[in-house]
Structures are given as C-alpha cells and as structure tokens.
Amino acid sequence: MYINQYVCISPDKVTINNESSIINEEKSDFRVFTKQIYRSYALQYPKFFKMDEHSRLGFLAASLLLGPEPELENENTAMVMMNAESTLFTDSQYKESISGIPSPALFVYTLPNIVMGEIAIKYKFKGENIFLVEPAFEAQKLYDHTSLIFDTTPTQSCIAGWVNVESTKNYLAVLYLVERIANSQKCITFDPTNIEKTFQS
Amino acid sequence: MRIMVTGLGMVSALGNDIAENLISLKDKKTGIGAIEILKTVHKDSWVAGEIKQTNADLTDTLEIDDSLTYPRTTLLGIHAAREAFKNAGLEVTDGSRTGIVVGTTVGGMDLSETFYRKPKENPSFIATHSCGFTTEKIADYLGITGTMSTISTACSSGLNAIAYGARLIRHGYIDRAIVGGTDALSLFTLNGFKTLMILDDQLCAPFDKNRKGLNLGEGAGFLVIESEKSLNERKGEAICTLSGWGNANDAFHQTASSPEGNGPYMCMHKALEQAALIPKDIGYINVHGTGTENNDLTEGIALKRIFGEDVPPFSSTKSYTGHTLGAAGGVEAVIAVLTLQHQVCFPNLNFARAIEELGLLPLTEVQENTTLKHVMTNSFGFGGNDSSLIFSKL
Amino acid sequence: MAELISSLKEQIIEQLNLEDLTPEDIDEKDPLFGDGLGLDSIDALELIVLLEREYGIKVENPADGKKIFYSIETMADFIEKNRKK
Numbered sequence: 274m275y276i277n278q279y280v281c282i283s284p285d286k287v288t289i290n291n292e293s294s295i296i297n298e299e300k301s302d303f304r305v306f307t308k309q310i311y312r313s314y315a316l317q318y319p320k321f322f323k324m325d326e327h328s329r330l331g332f333l334a335a336s337l338l339l340g341p342e343p344e345l346e347n348e349n350t351a352m353v354m355m356n357a358e359s360t361l362f363t364d365s366q367y368k369e370s371i372s373g374i375p376s377p378a379l380f381v382y383t384l385p386n387i388v389m390g391e392i393a394i395k396y397k398f399k400g401e402n403i404f405l406v407e408p409a410f411e412a413q414k415l416y417d418h419t420s421l422i423f424d425t426t427p428t429q430s431c432i433a434g435w436v437n438v439e440s441t442k443n444y445l446a447v448l449y450l451v452e453r454i455a456n457s458q459k460c461i462t463f464d465p466t467n468i469e470k471t472f473q474s
Numbered sequence: 475m476r477i478m479v480t481g482l483g484m485v486s487a488l489g490n491d492i493a494e495n496l497i498s499l500k501d502k503k504t505g506i507g508a509i510e511i512l513k514t515v516h517k518d519s520w521v522a523g524e525i526k527q528t529n530a531d532l533t534d535t536l537e538i539d540d541s542l543t544y545p546r547t548t549l550l551g552i553h554a555a556r557e558a559f560k561n562a563g564l565e566v567t568d569g570s571r572t573g574i575v576v577g578t579t580v581g582g583m584d585l586s587e588t589f590y591r592k593p594k595e596n597p598s599f600i601a602t603h604s605c606g607f608t609t610e611k612i613a614d615y616l617g618i619t620g621t622m623s624t625i626s627t628a629c630s631s632g633l634n635a636i637a638y639g640a641r642l643i644r645h646g647y648i649d650r651a652i653v654g655g656t657d658a659l660s661l662f663t664l665n666g667f668k669t670l671m672i673l674d675d676q677l678c679a680p681f682d683k684n685r686k687g688l689n690l691g692e693g694a695g696f697l698v699i700e701s702e703k704s705l706n707e708r709k710g711e712a713i714c715t716l717s718g719w720g721n722a723n724d725a726f727h728q729t730a731s732s733p734e735g736n737g738p739y740m741c742m743h744k745a746l747e748q749a750a751l752i753p754k755d756i757g758y759i760n761v762h763g764t765g766t767e768n769n770d771l772t773e774g775i776a777l778k779r780i781f782g783e784d785v786p787p788f789s790s791t792k793s794y795t796g797h798t799l800g801a802a803g804g805v806e807a808v809i810a811v812l813t814l815q816h817q818v819c820f821p822n823l824n825f826a827r828a829i830e831e832l833g834l835l836p837l838t839e840v841q842e843n844t845t846l847k848h849v850m851t852n853s854f855g856f857g858g859n860d861s862s863l864i865f866s867k868l
Numbered sequence: 869m870a871e872l873i874s875s876l877k878e879q880i881i882e883q884l885n886l887e888d889l890t891p892e893d894i895d896e897k898d899p900l901f902g903d904g905l906g907l908d909s910i911d912a913l914e915l916i917v918l919l920e921r922e923y924g925i926k927v928e929n930p931a932d933g934k935k936i937f938y939s940i941e942t943m944a945d946f947i948e949k950n951r952k953k
Contacts, residue, residue, distance in 0.1 A: 319906070321887075322887035322888075323885045357604075359605055361603070364662070367662070368662065371662075371665050374669075374921050375666065377666075378913070380665075380669055380670065381670075381729055381910060384579060384855075386626065386627040386628055386855065386857040390856070390859070393858055394725055397725045398725060399722050399723050399725050399737070402858075403634060404626055405623055406605040406625075408606060417647070418623075421641050425645070669913065669917070727909070729910065730909065
C-alpha cells in the first residue's frame with residue numbers, strides 16, 4: 274500500500290505532504306484558526322459550523338486531504354481513525370448543557386466515530402469504518418489496523434489517521450490517504466517507518 | 475481458517491450470568507422496568523433495562539482490590555468477560571497470544587459525571603474515565619498481554635469488536651481473543667436520548683406499527699474466539715463458528731438510516747459473502763430492532779432487499795434487555811450463539827401489529843427444537859456505522 | 869410580531885450555528901426545512917430546545933415540529949399563541 278497524500282493540522286499550522294500550507298500566525302484558538310482554514314480552502318459546507326471540535330478537525334483534515342471531488346470508489350473506501358481522548362472535550366460541553374436544557378446536537382457529537390459519519394455523508398463513502406481509542410499514537414498500531422482492512426476486504430482506499438482534541442489550544446489531526454495503487458508523484462510506501470517520519474506531533 | 479467460538483459470558487437486566495439470562499429469555503420475562511439504582515430525577519418518567527446491582531455489589535462479587543474505584547462499565551465488563559473465559563475452559567499459559575477487543579461508548583462516565591464537580595470525593599475518576607481503562611482492567615484480571623484494542627463506534631461497537639478480534643486471529647497476530655462490549659447506564663446517556671426524543675416511556679415494541687422509541691439498557695456480553703489450530707492444540711471444545719462479518723457506512727445522516735436501508739443492506743450482504751452463504755441459509759436473525767420509527771422501518775426494508783419475501787424468523791431481544799448501546803453487539807451476539815447452541819429462538823416482546831410498509835412479523839413466542847444452521851445478528855450505530863455477524867453450527 | 873420575527877431569526881442563526889447567514893438572508897415565509905435552509909431532524913430538535921428555553925413552550929411530540937417549524941412566520945404564530953415567557 275501507498276500513502277498518496279497526507280495532511281497535518283495542529284495549533285501551529287497546516288501542512289500537506291509535509292509542505293507548509295497555512296501558518297497560525299495570530300496563534301488563534303481552535304475555532305478561529307479552523308474557520309480560517311475553512312475559508313482559505315473555500316470549502317462551502319455550511320454544516321461544518323454545526324460540528325463540534327472533534328468533527329470539525331477531522332472533517333477539515335479529510336477535506337484538505339481529498340479535495341472537492343476525489344476519484345475514489347465509494348463502496349471500497351474505508352476509514353480507520355484513532356485517538357486518545359475519544360470526545361472528552363465535547364462530553365464536558367454537553368454535560369454542562371444538561372444543567373440547562375441538554376443540546377441534542379451536542380449529544381450526537383459525543384461519539385468519536387461521528388467524525389467519520391460527517392466525512393462519509395459529504396463524500397458518500399460506504400466502506401468499512403472503525404474508530405479505536407488508544408493510550409497514545411503508535412505508528413505500528415496505525416499500520417496494523419489499516420493493513421488488516423486492506424488484507425481482509427476489497428478496500429481500495431483508506432483514510433487513516435489520528436484525530437485528537439484535548440483543548441482549544443492542544444489538538445492534532447494527521448490523516449493519510451492510503452491506497453493499493455501508487456498514483457501520485459510524491460507517494461511513499463505505507464509502513465510504520467514512513468508513518469513515524471511523517472507524523473508530526 | 476475457521477474462527478471458533480468457545481466461551482460466552484453475559485450480564486444484563488435479565489440476569490447475572492448465562493444461565494440466569496437463558497431462564498429469563500425462555501420465560502419471556504423482560505428485564506426492562508423502573509430505574510432504581512441510577513440516581514436520576516427522571517426515574518419515574520422512563521423505564522430501562524437496569525441491572526439490579528450497585529457498583530459496590532459488583533466490586534465485591536469480583537473481589538476487586540485496587541486503589542482505584544472502578545466505573546460501572548468496567549465492572550460489568552470484567553463480570554461477563556470472566557464468565558466467558560471460564561466457560562471456554564481457558565487458562566492463559568501464553569498471555570501474549572491472547573488478545574482483547576472491547577467495544578464501549580460510556581467508559582467511566584458514571585463516575586465522572588458524579589465526581590467531576592467534587593473531585594476530592596473520588597479523584598481517581600480521571601484515571602478511570604477513558605474507554606480504554608475497561609479494556610486494560612479486563613486484560614489484567616484475566617492475565618491477557620496480547621493485542622489490546624478499544625473500539626468506540628456507537629451502537630455497533632460490540633459487534634465491531636468481535637469482528638476485529640476475528641480479523642486479528644485470522645491474520646496471525648494472536649491465537650485467541652476475548653471480544654465483546656460493555657456499557658453502563660448513566661445520566662449522560664439517559665439525558666442525551668431523552669433530548670433526541672427517541673425514548674419510549676413504556677416498554678418498547680420493536681417492529682410494531684405503533685412503536686414509540688427505545689428503552690435504554692446496560693450490560694456486557696463477551697465471547698472467547700480462537701483459531702481452530704489453537705483450539706485443537708489445547709484440546710478445547712467449540713460451541714459454533716463465527717463464519718462471517720460485514721461493516722459499512724450508510725453515509726446519509728448521523729442518527730437515522732437512509733430510506734433504502736443502504737448501510738444495513740451492505741453490511742448484511744458483506745457478512746453473507748464472507749461466510750459464503752446465500753440468504754436462505756440464514757435460519758434466524760437477531761435484529762438491531764431498537765423500536766424507533768426510523769430504525770425498524772429501514773432495517774425492515776434492508777431485510778427485504780436481502781431476503782426478498784422470505785425474510786427468516788427474526789426478533790429484537792432489545793425488548794428484553796433494552797438497548798445496551800456499546801454492549802448491544804456483544805450481548806446480542808451472545809444471545810445469537812445461545813440460539814444456535816440450544817436451538818431455541820427468543821421472541822420479540824410487546825409486538826402487536828406489523829409496520830404497514832413492511833408487513834413483517836417477528837417471532838412472538840419462544841420456538842424450541844429448531845434446526846438452525848446459521849444465525850445472523852445486526853447492530854447499527856449513530857454515524858452510519860452498520861455491522862452484521864453470522865454464526866454457524868459446527 | 870415584527871419584533872418577535874426579528875429576534876427569532878437571530879436566535880435561530882445562533883442556536884443552529886448558521887454561520888454564513890444574517891437575519892436579512894432569511895425570509896420569514898420561506899420553508900426552513902427541505903431545500904430552504906437545508907435544516908434536518910436534529911436541527912428540529914434544537915428548535916424545540918429553543919422554544920422551551922426562550923419562550924417556555926414544551927413540545928412533547930417531535931412530529932408536531934413539521935407544522936410549527938415550517939417557516940419563521942409559522943414559528944412566530946405558534947409562539948405568540950403559546951408563549952409562557
């Protein structure tokens with residue numbers, strides 16, 4: 274398998290295939306910086322603003338990774354995502370809302386796989402999807418989880434990576450477009466060493 | 475490589491172990507009723523499949539001696555996993571070749587929601603909050619040191635954990651695994667489902683024309699699965715095989731399935747394909763059947779797309795246990811295996827009239843002395859995460 | 869009524885995170901759901917929360933939402949007749 278593209282969003286910057294795309298010069302908080310990214314890429318998806326931090330982060334990273342019209346087989350595009358926090362940040366916000374009138378929208382976002390639901394709805398990806406909660410990021414684990422899907426199903430492409438929000442100042446999304454076929458000039462082999470090299474934390 | 479199912483463990487509102495659960499299932503005795511243990515202002519407004527044991531009761535039964543106070547999800551998980559392990563006759567001689575995959579959504583929330591405003595009363599809630607804490611503690615309790623994974627994909631978590639464990643075994647990472655799901659009731663989820671307005675304040679009626687919504691439940695259901703080779707080496711006995719699994723994303727809406735039931739259709743289709751079976755091979759389906767307007771209609775549509783006019787006998791046992799969320803896949807997989815093992819199908823309680831668009835009639839009586847060869851179980855989660863498993867007679 | 873309609877537009881924009889919209893963009897007679905503002909069933913539940921929090925009106929049956937939330941105008945009518953705040 275090959276990594277044909279990868280994106281990293283952190284509080285400092287956005288990089289695509291390790292090249293700097295947007296720098297957070299103002300050191301803005303999560304919502305301001307992610308809105309800046311959204312507008313820079315003219316994403317035109319109003320639902321973005323209804324999402325919680327976890328889904329906004331993963332959705333943005335996927336949108337930058339794939340562009341507006343990726344040429345992928347929808348039924349054979351899988352998603353494998355992991356994090357350590359699950360949706361703890363959103364859980365706290367929802368919990369606060371219970372003391373008033375609980376927010377139904379916020380409750381829905383207290384499940385970590387909802388970010389994959391948002392990506393699936395936008396791009397109509399109908400393949401396998403799994404979200405794992407791990408103590409910390411490990412390149413070997415991402416490799417193992419993803420290659421298992423390729424080895425045991427007809428999956429052709431997989432959006433694989435890490436989407437983790439600890440706070441509005443501490444968050445990280447690294448998403449890889451992993452495919453059976455190498456189809457970009459910058460592609461690299463999908464293996465733990467390359468994942469380790471490209472994962473920025 | 476065949477994946478053998480060798481042990482079962484379960485705790486639910488129906489009973490504290492497999493034997494007690496079986497009795498309630500056969501006696502058509504629902505576990506759904508008044509909320510007594512969970513301290514909620516809503517306890518007189520809603521019913522749930524609550525396990526009538528406090529956390530202290532569960533801790534004592536398990537003889538847990540740890541400086542940390544274990545959350546309810548963890549206690550239920552250890553309880554059921556322990557039974558499955560014993561049931562499999564398994565003694566871990568090489569922990570590194572035994573793995574664990576747990577599906578859960580609630581994690582330590584029952585403690586966190588109580589203590590986050592008064593942390594001095596129980597500071598350990600921070601350490602016990604994560605979904606992964608349950609996985610680690612079950613592993614510790616049973617001496618497992620192989621691959622550990624925690625899956626959180628809403629209501630399909632438990633089934634996905636089972637399928638994932640099977641993949642790890644087939645791929646040679648491990649020889650056997652304890653797999654399933656666990657979730658406890660919490661104010662967090664009770665309030666959440668209330669605000670989504672999909673709860674029924676009376677006993678739920680899955681697949682019924684006048685269904686009003688779901689009842690929440692809690693529980694844990696675990697299986698021990700092994701490679702055939704490793705089972706033969708230890709001269710163990712299998713109950714059945716896990717012959718197929720499938721997962722797909724419905725890609726329509728976060729909390730409702732597409733009108734055509736695409737996600738449910740695709741995952742059932744994949745499970746059949748993987749098991750190398752045709753639809754009429756399936757003798758019984760334990761459906762997701764939450765009792766919500768959307769799920770039962772769209773699941774029914776998907777069933778008809780797969781099975782045509784010959785939809786096999788089916789029932790939703792959520793009418794017995796309530797919807798146990800992340801545990802549902804584990805709990806219902808255990809019930810599906812019991813169905814195959816004992817050749818008895820359990821009914822869909824509270825059913826009166828068919829959904830007009832479907833005309834589908836679930837089982838309403840216990841059926842014994844069946845001759846089932848293959849049974850299917852479905853779990854569909856928010857975020858469009860849809861899964862299906864098939865178990866087959868040896 | 870005009871004042872209520874104006875407040876409602878602002879409240880809805882905030883409650884539903886309609887970031888790129890201003891009150892001027894929403895016509896009170898236009899359908900809110902379907903092709904209108906593209907709202908969905910979860911937005912309808914959020915509007916139920918809005919009714920309770922701002923106007924003290926409890927909608928018990930989500931199916932009633934279809935009529936009440938057809939447009940800003942129908943919402944305002946409903947609020948005028950049923951408000952407790």
